[in-house]
Amino acid sequence: MHFDLDDLQYEFRDAVRKVLTAELSPADLRAIWEQGHDYSSTVWPHLVSLGLPGLLVPAAHGGGDGAPVDLVLLLEECGSACLPEPIVETALIAPLVLSRAGTDQHRAEWLPRLAAGEAIVATCLGEDRLVPDGARADAVLVRQGDELHWVPRSQVHATPVQGIDPSRRLAECAFDLGPDTLLATGPEAVRVAQDAGAFGTAALLVGLAQRLTGTTRDYLLERRQFGRVIGSFQALKHRLADVAVQTEAARSLVWYASYALSESTPDATRAVHMAKAAANEAAFAANYAALQLHGGIGFTWEHDLHFWLQRGKALERSFGSTTQHRAALADEVLAEVWR
Numbered sequence: 001m002h003f004d005l006d007d008l009q010y011e012f013r014d015a016v017r018k019v020l021t022a023e024l025s026p027a028d029l030r031a032i033w034e035q036g037h038d039y040s041s042t043v044w045p046h047l048v049s050l051g052l053p054g055l056l057v058p059a060a061h062g063g064g065d066g067a068p069v070d071l072v073l074l075l076e077e078c079g080s081a082c083l084p085e086p087i088v089e090t091a092l093i094a095p096l097v098l099s100r101a102g103t104d105q106h107r108a109e110w111l112p113r114l115a116a117g118e119a120i121v122a123t124c125l126g127e128d129r130l131v132p133d134g135a136r137a138d139a140v141l142v143r144q145g146d147e148l149h150w151v152p153r154s155q156v157h158a159t160p161v162q163g164i165d166p167s168r169r170l171a172e173c174a175f176d177l178g179p180d181t182l183l184a185t186g187p188e189a190v191r192v193a194q195d196a197g198a199f200g201t202a203a204l205l206v207g208l209a210q211r212l213t214g215t216t217r218d219y220l221l222e223r224r225q226f227g228r229v230i231g232s233f234q235a236l237k238h239r240l241a242d243v244a245v246q247t248e249a250a251r252s253l254v255w256y257a258s259y260a261l262s263e264s265t266p267d268a269t270r271a272v273h274m275a276k277a278a279a280n281e282a283a284f285a286a287n288y289a290a291l292q293l294h295g296g297i298g299f300t301w302e303h304d305l306h307f308w309l310q311r312g313k314a315l316e317r318s319f320g321s322t323t324q325h326r327a328a329l330a331d332e333v334l335a336e337v338w339r
Contacts, residue, residue, distance in 0.1 A: 003255065005073060012050070013073040019046045020081035026304035032084050032167050033307070037135065037160045039169060044085055048117030052087075056095040061111035067262035068092065068196070072203050072255055079207030082311050084167035086120055086133045088200030089141070094121040096196045097141060097148065101189035106150055110139065124173060125193055125319075132318075134158045134171035141183070141193060142175050148189050149181040165310045195272045197319040199257045202272075202279035206254050208312050209247040209279075209286035215305065216240055216290045243282070243289045250278035270332055277325040283312045284322075 023043040032039055047053060055071055057063020064070075071092060078087050095114055098107050113119040122137035134140060135158035142149040158171035175181075183189070217240060257275035260268035287309050291298045298305050316322070 003259065005069070005255075009070060009073055012070075013077060015050055016047070016052060016074050016077045019043065019050065020077055020083065024081045024083065026307065029082055029084075029167065029304070029307045036162070036166045037169050039084065039167070041085060043083070044117065044120075047085075047087075053091045053117045054095075054115030055091060056099075057111050057115040058095075058099055061107065062115035063095065063111065064115075068096075068199060069255075069258040069262040071200075072258040075200055075203035076207035076210070076251075079204030079315075080211040082167065082208070082307050084169075086122055086137065088197060088204065089123045089133075089137075090114065090119070090121045092200040093123055093141065093193055093196045094139075097183070097189065097193050100192050101148065101184035102150070103183065106183060110150070113138075123193070123197060124175070125190075125197065129173050130161065130163070130170050131158070131173045132168040132170055134173040135160050136169065140173065140175065142177065142181075143190055143193070144177060146187055146190060147185050148183045148193060149175070149177050150183040151175045151177065151181050155181065163314065165314045167307075167311070168314060191269060194319065195261060195269055198272045198276040198325070199254070199261055201315055201319045202250070202254045202257065202276040205279040205283040205312065205315050206247060206251045208308055208315070209243070209250070209282045212283075212286040212290040212305075212308050212312070213240065213244050213247060215308070216286075216293050219294055239289055240293065243285045246285050247282040250275070250282035253278045270329060273320075273325040273329040273332070276320055277322045277329070280316045280322040280325075283316060287312045 020043065023046060051064050052074060054063040055066040056068070059065035075087065095111065098111055110119065114121070119138040120133065120136070121139050121141060122131050122133045123141045124131045124134070125141070125143040131140060134156065137156075138153055140151045140156050142151050155176040157174040160169070160171050163170040220237070220240065253271070253275040257268070257271040260271040290305060291309060294303070294305055297303050
């Protein structure tokens, strides 16, 4: 099947890339790391002006009335830029869950705020209570069994902690849950949130893998050894070519997952499992190759490579590890075989 995105989606991607390039240089990322929990965003207002945070919010609530397929290229750019904002949680999970499973009251209160870029959202969908941006989010989407709770900041008790990537601003959170925070009940609502998170994180990882591959290629074409650029050595260029092929294969699966989620196809959850597992592996391969092919300089704090290396390691387990998604995929396939 031939599948591609339209000109408007590519133009939106180019506009987002221009903003991220201007606002998130390696020097900017280094400053953001040093700020830690004291971070004050300069890039978010620019993304709001483009309409990115509200792209999936229904038009009736002031949003762009888009679908996950409209967001996939933009998330790749955010991954490539190491965007220090909870973009998957705020621009993807929150509007999807509120639109498909939320109450009228929650939609009326929160969707216009998301569309206007006036709120950011964090999520806590697993057992781990370490929540990226948990101390600064305006609301946290919390899973408890088959329930989803929408917890405003006033009912979140967050203790900031240090993670391997300070730009994610982890916090250990406890929540005051009750009838007033209950958003939806049932496995379908939980599935919507988990599928959206896994797909969105997979798109970030594809963009990150592309960035690492490009950065490493440029280094191999600059670094000279034995009188030649080291990129001319077969062992090195073949290894990087393998990473590029793996990343492109993962990208295809992520694009299909975006389509499947947008159209609510019967295989949407399966497509998400495949996309996240493949993106995890592509990011791991790109991460490992970049570190090795940069040589000793890749290990240093002074080199910028570590921003992407550590973000990649953090995202590989976010919304499901490779093993977890493969196991879930196997369970689905075997259930069909024995049905």
